[in-house]
Amino acid sequence: MRALSMLPPEDARGLVGLLFDLDDTVLSHGVLTREAYDAIWSLHDAGLRLVAVTGRPSGWGEVIARQWPIDGAVTENGAVHIVREGKGVALQFDGEANEVAERRARLDRLVETVAKAMPQVKLADDVHARRSDVAWDIGERERLEPSAVEELAALVVAGGARTTRSSVHLHATFERDDKASGAIRFVRNRFGDDAGAALHRWAFVGDSGNDAACFAAFRTTFGVENVRAYARVLSVPPRWIAPSKRGAGFAEIAKAIVSSRW
Ligand SMILES: [Mg+2]
Structure with missing residues (x-):
């Protein structure tokens, strides 16, 4: 894990989208802080596609996909996808x-x-x-x-x-997906990016053991500071680490990405 301040601007400039975990990554002990929500808006305003990737229920994903400036949510650890469509949302499952x-x-x-x-x-x-x-x-x-x-x-x-x-x-x-395969399936179905493009042009932000598949799969990965507690259980740690924990760390990562793009 290398300090976020060392992130090469060209790495951030090459991104088309950001995938992010919710609990203890964007949310701080379950709460969406003002700075974390501001960070989501600044990423949105910078033209990045945004998708939440969470173990939380699809019913929660339906709410945030309607209300937040994001393109959708990969919920239930990869299995159920919520896609923003017009003024509403559509649900997508794996298989018939x-x-x-x-x-x-x-x-x-x-x-x-x-x-x-x-x-x-x-x-x-x-x-x-x-x-x-x-x-x-x-x-x-x-x-x-x-x-x-x-x-x-x-x-x-x-x-x-x-x-x-x-x-x-x-x-x-009884589902097949994990967070990484679910996120790749979402990006392919929604944006037409194949797996290779998704892995190179989408970044992931997370904090814990259930983010392991995404840290291992994506080329550009970020951890909020509290990911250090899980360093021993992650076969591949995030490439970049923020100085602060939870929502504050997410805001630092967003700032590093957005500022590199101007
Ligand atoms: Mg988490």
């Missing part, structure tokens, strides 16, 4: 409608299996806004013992689903 419905039905059966086997485990409070994955609360409003978390994870895997874990949620999904 019947395949998507079949994966969702398998997920619903898995939720029933878990509810029978572990009735004490509660779903996360944002599941109603999720379409392609499900999350159980292991540390947000509920406290689940580590042994119970392991039992839950084993049930998910036995059901054939893929599982990911954050500090507060354990997720299950």
Whole structure:
């Protein structure tokens, strides 16, 4: 990871778009600060295409794609895409409608299996806004013992689903994408950029372990300062690192990119 101040202006000038994580990258402990929102506007005004890439629900992505000056959102860790269209938004899934419905039905059966086997485990409070994955609360409003978390994870895997874990949620999904493959699929479908163009002409900003695929895939990657806490778990760290944490760091990255373009 090299200091953001060393970013060559030509690297920033070659970019057509910026992909960015939300939690603890743009958002500071869940809050969108004035400086972070200003930074999004300055990137927009500089002519960059902007796409949020998040593990958060597609229902949340629908809201920000309507309200923020962005082109869309890649949500649920790559699976569900929200594209701005006219005054509204359109949702895009991976595959035909019947395949998507079949994966969702398998997920619903898995939720029933878990509810029978572990009735004490509660779903996360944002599941109603999720379409392609499900999350159980292991540390947000509920406290689940580590042994119970392991039992839950084993049930998910036995059901054939893929599982990911954050500090507060354990997720299950039958989708194929991760954040990087989902972002590349979005850029291809929305802008016609092939994977090679996407990897070289779009940059990514993130902060943690679930951004690993994007840090490894994209040529120009940025971390906010708090990414240092995850340096050990990232096989490829971000190329550039901001001096400040969370939204303040995002604003520094935006400033470095925008100022290089004039
Ligand atoms: Mg994050």
